[in-house]
Amino acid sequence: xxxxxxxxxxxxxxxxxxxxxxxxxxxxxxxxxxxxxxxxxxxxxxxxxxxxxxxxxxxxxxxxxxxxxxxxxxxxxxxxxxxxxxxxxxxxxxxxxxxxxxxxxxxxxxxxxxxxxxxxxxxxxxxxxxxxxxxxxxxxxxxxxxxxxxxxxxxxxxxxxxxxxxxxxxxxxxxxxxxxxxxxxxxxxxxxxxxxxxxxxxxxxxxxxxxxxxxxxxxxxxxxxxxxxxxxxxxxxxxxxxxxxxxxxxxxxxxxxxxxxxxxxxxxx
Numbered sequence: 001x002x003x004x005x006x007x008x009x010x011x012x013x014x015x016x017x018x019x020x021x022x023x024x025x026x027x028x029x030x031x032x033x034x035x036x037x038x039x040x041x042x043x044x045x046x047x048x049x050x051x052x053x054x055x056x057x058x059x060x061x062x063x064x065x066x067x068x069x070x071x072x073x074x075x076x077x078x079x080x081x082x083x084x085x086x087x088x089x090x091x092x093x094x095x096x097x098x099x100x101x102x103x104x105x106x107x108x109x110x111x112x113x114x115x116x117x118x119x120x121x122x123x124x125x126x127x128x129x130x131x132x133x134x135x136x137x138x139x140x141x142x143x144x145x146x147x148x149x150x151x152x153x154x155x156x157x158x159x160x161x162x163x164x165x166x167x168x169x170x171x172x173x174x175x176x177x178x179x180x181x182x183x184x185x186x187x188x189x190x191x192x193x194x195x196x197x198x199x200x201x202x203x204x205x206x207x208x209x210x211x212x213x214x215x216x217x218x219x220x221x222x223x224x225x226x227x228x229x230x231x232x233x234x235x236x237x238x239x240x241x242x243x244x245x246x247x248x249x250x251x252x253x254x255x256x257x258x259x260x261x262x263x264x265x266x267x268x269x
Contacts, residue, residue, distance in 0.1 A: 017073050021052065022110060024072070029056045031084045032117035034107035041106060041191070049076040053107065055084040055117065088120055091127055094136040094183050101127050102190040129186040137247045140184040144244055145252035147176050148259040151237050154230045155266055163226040170226075170233035174216045177240045184244065209243070212236040234268040 025033055037051035038044040049069070059081055060066055070077045090100035104124035109117050150173035157165030178199050182189065187198050203209045215232035218224050224232070241248075241256055248256050263269055 017075070018110065021050075021072060021077070025052065025054055025079070026111065029058045030111070031055045031057055031113055032109065033111040034109045034117065036103050036107050037078075038191070040108045049078050051078045052080070053103070054079060054081045055087060056081055057084065059083060084116060084120075088123070091123060092132070094132040094139060094186070095179075097127070097129075097132060098182055098187055099189050100124070102188045106190065133186065136184050136186060140180050140244045141248045141252055143176055143180040144241055144248055145255050147173050147237060148255050150176070151234060151259050151263065154233055155262060155268075158227060158230050158266075166226045166230040170216055170229050173233045173237060174213060177236050178213070180240065181243070184247070203243075209236065209239045212239060231268050234263050234266075238263055238269065 022033060032055045034040075034053045034055075035051060036053050038048045039050050044050075066081045068079050070079065087100065087104075090096035101124050104121050107121060109121065112118055150169045153169035154166055154173065157163070157169060178196075181187075181199050181203060182195070185202055187202055189195055189198065200210045200213070212232045212235040214220065215224050216229050216236055218229060220228065220232075238260055241260055
């Protein structure tokens with residue numbers, strides 16, 4: 001049993017459910033436990049799951065146990081096991097930091113065996129994005145180069161009138177362009193439910209980029225066939241290249257420029 005006055009418990013455990021959950025979760029490998037997500041923000045609804053982040057010195061041997069869902073006391077429970085040192089390193093990786101920093105800042109710590117959880121949360125509070133901006137710019141440049149392959153697949157699918165090719169490649173390209181904007185601009189994702197809102201607000205709700213995204217994602221005013229979605233995805237790539245034009249180094253410029261030329265030659269500019 002976890003005593004009510006255990007000095008390691010940083011959140012008052014007046015809820016019997018939390019006490020019971022910690023008793024099930026705790027083990028010698030557990031460094032700390034926190035609640036994140038809607039319950040941590042006080043925004044839960046009857047359909048919300050309870051997200052437990054469990055920081056450990058050693059991951060469960062079975063990979064399927066590292067993230068799992070359970071029903072406890074008629075609540076859907078999310079159990080995510082993370083190496084403590086790996087979470088700390090997320091603060092130095094722009095792609096991970098946009099998720100990790102807000103999560104750590106808003107986390108309600110339930111268990112902190114040696115004070116390291118509080119220290120990690122403090123590091124997130126003091127986090128300064130400017131130190132990661134050069135890495136974020138590099139990520140954006142790499143994504144513009146790498147997604148040239150998706151552009152080629154879309155062009156091929158449109159030319160062959162092959163719906164599956166166009167839809168799959170468009171899905172990948174749009175998803176990657178969204179992440180590229182989020183990372184390069186250092187958008188802190190407080191909730192995954194706000195992911196699309198934050199990106200559209202950042203670029204501009206009435207911008208051509210957002211209109212291309214929405215059409216490519218199937219959110220056009222009258223719906224979108226695969227040809228329209230593919231064409232919009234190509235437009236999105238072109239507009240993203242304009243956003244990040246100054247970030248693309250010489251080693252990637254030929255690939256990006258040639259890809260843009262193919263889009264124009266195919267009549268999708």
